[in-house]
Structures are given as C-alpha cells and as structure tokens.
Amino acid sequence: NAGVMQNPRHLVRRRGQEARLRCSPMKGHSHVYWYRQLPEEGLKFMVYLQKENIIDESGMPKERFSAEFPKEGPSILRIQQVVRGDSAAYFCASSRWTVPDEKLFFGSGTQLSVL
Amino acid sequence: SQQGEEDPQALSIQEGENATMNCSYKTSINNLQWYRQNSGRGLVHLILIRSNEREKHSGRLRVTLDTSKKSSSLLITASRAADTASYFCVNNNDMRFGAGTRLTVKP
Numbered sequence: 001n002a003g004v005m006q007n008p009r010h011l012v013r014r015r016g017q018e019a020r021l022r023c024s025p026m027k028g029h030s031h032v033y034w035y036r037q038l039p040e041e042g043l044k045f046m047v048y049l050q051k052e053n054i055i056d057e058s059g060m061p062k063e064r065f066s067a068e069f070p071k072e073g074p075s076i077l078r079i080q081q082v083v084r085g086d087s088a089a090y091f092c093a094s095s096r097w098t099v100p101d102e103k104l105f106f107g108s109g110t111q112l113s114v115l
Numbered sequence: 116s117q118q119g120e121e122d123p124q125a126l127s128i129q130e131g132e133n134a135t136m137n138c139s140y141k142t143s144i145n146n147l148q149w150y151r152q153n154s155g156r157g158l159v160h161l162i163l164i165r166s167n168e169r170e171k172h173s174g175r176l177r178v179t180l181d182t183s184k185k186s187s188s189l190l191i192t193a194s195r196a197a198d199t200a201s202y203f204c205v206n207n208n209d210m211r212f213g214a215g216t217r218l219t220v221k222p
Contacts, residue, residue: 004157033210042203042214043158091157103148104210106157 002027004094005074006107014115019079019086021110025094032075033104034067037089049075082114120213121204127219134191136216138204139184145207147180149189152201152215161189161202196222 005024013019025032030051035043045059049069060067064082069075079086089111093104122137140147146165150158164171164180164187171178177190191198201215 035212040217043212045209045211048210089155093158102207103160103163104150104158106159108157109155111155 004029004092004105004107006090006092006110008110009108010111010113012113012115013082015083016081019082019112019114021077021079021090021092021112022074023077023092023094023107024074025092026105029094029096029105031095031098031102032069033093033095034075034077035091035093037091037109043091046077079112082112084114087112087114121202121216123216124214125217125219127221128194130194130196130220130222132194132220134194134198134218134220136189136202136218138187138189138213140187140204140206141185142206142208144182147187148205148207149176149178149187150203150205150212152203154200158203163207191218194218194220196220 004026007022011019032049034046036046037043047060047067048056051069052071064080066078089109091106091109093106095102095104120139128134144166146163148163149161151161152158162173162176162178164178175192180187187204198220201217203212203215205212
C-alpha cells in the first residue's frame, strides 16, 4: 500500500514561471491537505480539499495560488508567476475522512526553489 | 493564526534523559495529535489523545491532556540520538500546526 506520493521532489523555477506540484493520496483517501514550510519553521496550512471540492482555502494567498483535487488523478497545487518568496517546502497529507480519530499521512514534500 | 503552539522552541538533552515538550491550543478539541518530523521529511504521526482522555502511553511516549488549561505535553523517556527531530501538536478540529519543538539528543 503506497504512501502519499508527491512529485517532483525538487522543482526549480525562474521568477515569473509556473509551478505545478502534484500529490497522490494514499489509496482510499479522499481528503487532501496542503502545507507550506519555510526553513526552521512549522507547517503553515494552505488548503483542504475533498474530491472535486475545496473545503477550506483560508490559508491560500488570494493571488497566484490555486489548488484542485479532481475526481480522477492527483491533487495539484499551482503557483503562477512564481516569486523568490515562494521558495519553500510544500507538503501534502491525506486522510480517509474527517472523523475526529483520523490521522494524516504525509508525503515527502516538494522543495520549490525560485531563481 | 496557527493553532497548536509548542514550547520550548528548542530543547537539547543528553541521551538517556527525558524530554518534555508542551503544546497549547486555542479552541475546543475533539482530539489532539502529536507528529514528528525528521529534517527535510514529511511528518509522521506519533500519538492521538481524545478530549475525554487525560493520559496516554505508547512505548517511550507519554502524552497528557489538560482541557481546562487547553494544553498538552509530550514526554519521551530514555531518549536516544535517533529521537532528534521536530515535534508538532495539532488540534484535529482545524489541522493547523504550530512552529514545533526542535529536539536534539546528544549521544
């Protein structure tokens, strides 16, 4: 049973380009969370999605960032026109559902570097 | 703002000593979870404590919960160098993480 898969592991973009980060949740999981982490800091919540629905995007910047979790395929975090401040590690996590006892399973993250 | 504020921010101990980390949260909880992160990797779930529980054990881990003070503590007994990592708590109601406690266990 494969864990949460994130790709690419490392992504280098120049300022102004687009970055697409992918997250395949664990089999049977229909809930995905995206987090962003700067060095030596904690994880900052970005967005919570269920299949085909955005449930909570209160942590997402209003511009340039978007996320989706289609019926088929991985969840995508998209950053348009990247700037140097977008450089960070982006982690996704999945769970089966949102009952109180659920725990999150994390991927290994995507390290985004903006030149 | 982030829920789940851990304290201290950093902790350095010798192998064999116990490590205690604290967590405070702002809103009500259904349960509270602790996670561990090795450098550069994703978080790994350690232990979950429900709001109606006061203490829980798992191997060398002991978690306490005080809902009146909105706080929890994680105790790692007989620490090992391999316990070196960052530790985070999270309220299951909002899944927001704090800054974590960076634990260093010196051999």
